[in-house]
Amino acid sequence: MALSYKARRRWSLIILVIGLPLYIVAAVTIMGMLGRPPIWLELLIYIALGVIWAVPFKFVFKGIGQADPDEES
Numbered sequence: 828m829a830l831s832y833k834a835r836r837r838w839s840l841i842i843l844v845i846g847l848p849l850y851i852v853a854a855v856t857i858m859g860m861l862g863r864p865p866i867w868l869e870l871l872i873y874i875a876l877g878v879i880w881a882v883p884f885k886f887v888f889k890g891i892g893q894a895d896p897d898e899e900s
Contacts, residue, residue, distance in 0.1 A: 830886075830887070831897070832890070832895050832896060832897055833895075835887050835888075835889075835890070835891060836891055838887050839884075839887050839888050839891050842884055842887065847880065850880050854873070854876045858872065858873075
């Protein structure tokens with residue numbers, strides 16, 4: 828079942844306000860527990876983690892910046 832435009836807007840807000848900060852804290856905590864790699868490797872890991880978090884939510888964020896397609900003019 829596909830999500831409606833309003834449901835996708837709500838979920839995207841929840842993901843960005845609650846989920847993303849939790850993901851950042853988890854990523855930094857795990858990186859801290861693993862030890863300090865060389866700075867170039869650490870940068871690559873953080874860049875990869877910064878891109879990877881959005882992949883599962885691509886369908887939620889797609890078209891959110893557009894006008895509501897179900898709304899009548």
